[in-house]
Amino acid sequence: MTVATAGRPLANLRVVECATYVAGPSGGMTLAQLGADVIRVDPLGGATDNSRWPLAPGGASLYWHSLNKGKRSVTVDLRSPVGRELVTALITAPGPDSGVFLDNNVARSWMDWPTLSARRPDLVHVHVQGHRDGRPAVDYTVNAAAGIPDMTGSEAGGAPVNHVLPAWDLLTGQTAVVGLLAALRHRDRTGEGSHLEVALADVALAGVAALGWYADAQLSRTDRPRHGNHVYGSFGVDFPTADGGRVMVVALTEGQWRSLCRVTGTGEVFAALEKALGVDLEDEVSRYRHRETIEAVLRGWFAARDVTTVSRELEAARVLWGPYRTPTQVVRDHEADPAASPLVEVQQPGIGRMLAMGSPLRAGGTADPPRPAPVLGADTDAVLADVLGLGSAEIGRLHDDGVLAPVAADR
Incomplete structure (x- = not known):
């Protein structure tokens, strides 16, 4: 060789x-x-x-x-x-x-x-x-x-x-x-x-240690809680689609949060929620604390669309997201379009x-x-x-x- x-x-x-x-x-x-x-x-x-x-x-x-x-x-x-x-x-x-x-x-x-x-x-x-x-x-x-x-x-x-x-x-x-x-x-x-x-x-x-997790345990004297598929400290969670697909959606920044609200048509709902709760959901900490409520509001939009439609609309809106794929799906995607795959x-x-x-x-x-x-x-x-x-x-x-x-x- x-x-x-x-x-x-x-x-x-x-x-x-x-x-x-x-x-x-x-x-x-x-x-x-x-x-x-x-x-x-x-x-x-x-x-x-x-x-x-x-x-x-x-x-x-x-x-x-x-x-x-x-x-x-x-x-x-x-x-x-x-x-x-x-x-x-x-x-x-x-x-x-x-x-x-x-x-x-x-x-x-x-x-x-x-x-x-x-x-x-x-x-x-x-x-x-x-x-x-x-x-x-x-x-x-x-x-x-x-x-x-x-x-x-x-x-x-x-x-x-x-x-x-x-x-x-x-x-x-x-x-x-x-x-x-x-x-x-x-x-x-x-x-x-x-x-x-x-x-x-x-x-x-x-x-x-570089992520600050041990320092957090040291100073708070509490262990970080489990959140399932929710992102710790921000808003991010998975959503099932109408055809059994699943996507992961994350909103770390104000811009990403606005894009997510805009594409899902939930801006008015969240504005009302902010007023009722006295919070600002453009603040990352507030989105984290109210993650389950946000998830509940958004879930219907994803459940009403198949994964292809969801993917197309999230991509067009520049939402931070990613699909859930099995290894065999990764292989099939590569075989379908080898030029687009590394x-x-x-x-x-x-x-x-x-x-x-x-x-x-x-x-x-x-x-x-x-x-x-x-x-x-x-x-x-x-x-x-x-x-x-x-x-x-x-x-x-x-x-x-x-x-x-x-x-x-x-x-």
């Missing part, structure tokens, strides 16, 4: 990634989308995330192939001294655009900062953790500990409601990328290496054509298309030859000795 990165911001940068699941691999994918040559290193046969759901009909992991787009794949026997030396040499290979390492390994002392930096002092190493003290964690455990599930769900209360999106994993991956690029900037200016650590639990706490199909080895998306960053209004993920281990020989200068005879012996997978499985 060739890595076409010319013209991209991180072209010629080489990053070695030894990470599994979401946080580390999503960070590596972001670097690859920006043009870096990201070499993912796995044990022979793949790591524990190689077969994670969802799966393609043929059994290949859509999860793995979606998180590793645009990378190169190397598989090595990480238990053997020779295999470990090969990986160490890849991480610490000389050159101004190499010596960059992203990992989430636990208890691999041969892959830690003191060991690796002894080989290359200007190494940039970003290590992803669960907790800052080294304890393991995943998105679903840190999200629970951060308090988010207790804010989510029906106003009636009950058990906490978990979120299916591993948002903290994804944000941790992007935080790792920011740290890595900052460390590269530091190395370019000073020649010094850096060892950065980013803990998933810390990213979750930082995210919630999703594209890639020809993925081992799977066939599958939907994917490249970097959401656009340069000059244009986004780079996604590149498929590698076949597990398919780039091993090429990487060892290109980066370490190994000849075909040396690589053949490594295959024969079991340090690399058998040739038929690795090529």
Whole structure:
């Protein structure tokens, strides 16, 4: 597999990634989308995330192939001294655009900062953790500990409601990328290496704290109430339509509130309500406090129209809104008008054509298309030859000795 990165911001940068699941691999994918040559290193046969759901009909992991787009794949026997030396040499290979390492390994002392930096002092190493003290964690455990599930769900209360999106994993991956690029900037200016650590639990706490939610709990000594699908602190809620559709409508600003009143023809009703209650509904706090009354007034307008009509009229009125779609509806919308969708199909080895998306960053209004993920281990020989200068005879012996997978499985 060739890595076409010319013209991209991180072209010629080489990053070695030894990470599994979401946080580390999503960070590596972001670097690859920006043009870096990201070499993912796995044990022979793949790591524990190689077969994670969802799966393609043929059994290949859509999860793995979606998180590793645009990378190169190397598989090595990480238990053997020779295999470990090969990986160490890849991480610490000389050159101004190499010596960059992203990992989430636990208890691999041969892959830690003191060991690796002894080989290359200007190494940039970003290590992803669960907790800052080294304890393991995943998105679903840190999200629970951060308090988010207790804010989510029906106003009636009950058990906490978990979120299916591993948002903290994804944000941790992007935080790792920011740290890595900052460390590269530091190395370019000073020649010094850096060892950065980013803990998933810390990213979750930082995210919630940045929204002021912990400060609110500290000062009010009360927990934020559950509001179902109502937006906290403003007006926003979902409305069913006549044909069983559903849309989410939000009015954060005075202009958005006026647009919503105008398109629904409820301006006079709300003017009377303001007079009766002695409030100004152009004030965001007032809209929040009277959210249920506002919802009741607006519900009839939505219930009398199908989702197509509602969508057309809200769009024309410049109301802040969005449709509710299932994943299959997203796919059908893409298939109906591919030119309007940022999703594209890639020809993925081992799977066939599958939907994917490249970097959401656009340069000059244009986004780079996604590149498929590698076949597990398919780039091993090429990487060892290109980066370490190994000849075909040396690589053949490594295959024969079991340090690399058998040739038929690795090529």
